[in-house]
Amino acid sequence: MEVRVSNDSTAPGYLTPISASQDYDETLERELSQWVRTLSGLPAGMVRPRWTPVQPALPAADKNWCGFGIIGFTSDNTPAFAQQTDDSNQLWRHEVIETLASFYGPQSQSIATLFRDGMxxxxxxxxLKQNELSLADYSELTAFPELINNQWVRRYDIxxxxxxKIIREYGIKSLVDAPVSFFGD
Known part of the structure; x- marks a missing residue:
């Protein structure tokens, strides 16, 4: 059986969004890495993605840097449909993006506190709001020294x-006319 994808509600089948989505994947990760770099004061190239297909060499133990990544997405389970027009309907949902920043190096503690306070x-x-994001909350700084190349490296995690708010527009047409006849008095 072939499943048909329709892009409006005038035909049977699955609907897909007809509007552009918010940023995800590498675009979102780059945007957030820039935010971490700016608030922490680390130089360009020293906020690195936690997980990449090819792992670059780690900076020397005497260098300050940050490993950063998105570790989870949670969303409300009750999306709302709003902004109904004759041609479409918007799905609104709130999403929380959980990130982990690990600051390494001899000044990792002070750099991590600069980032924390800058938030x-x-x-x-x-x-952040210009990029459709807002700060929800953050954890305490946690000391987490790491043994790298047989050397203990200072590390602080936050x-x-x-x-x-996620907005996805679907081609759900408004019911403007219905073939109904009324009988009786």
Whole structure:
């Protein structure tokens, strides 16, 4: 049996969004890495993705850097349908993006606190809002020294949760006319 994908509700089949989606995958990861780099004051190239197909060499133990990645997405289980027009309907859902930043190096503790405190500055939150994100909350800094190449390297971890509203538009047509006849008095 062939499953048909239709892009509006005038025909049977599955519906797919007709509008552009918010950023995900590498685009979102790059945007958030830039945010971490800016708030922490680390130089370009020193906020690195946690998981890549080819792992680059780790910086030397005397270098300050950050391993950063998205570790989870949670969403509300009650999306709302809003903005109904004759041609479409929007699905609205709130999503929380959980990230982990691990700061390494001799000044990792102070750099991690710069990042933590920078998140609470309202102007920095306004910049996040321009990208449809807002700070939900963050964890305490946790010391997590790591043995790398037979050397103990200072490491401090912080988990940050960001919130955003997801909007997906579907071609759900409004019912404007129905072939109904009424009988009786």
């Amino acid at each position: 609470t500055v309202e102007q920095n939150n306004e910049t 988990t940050v949760r960001l919130r955003r």
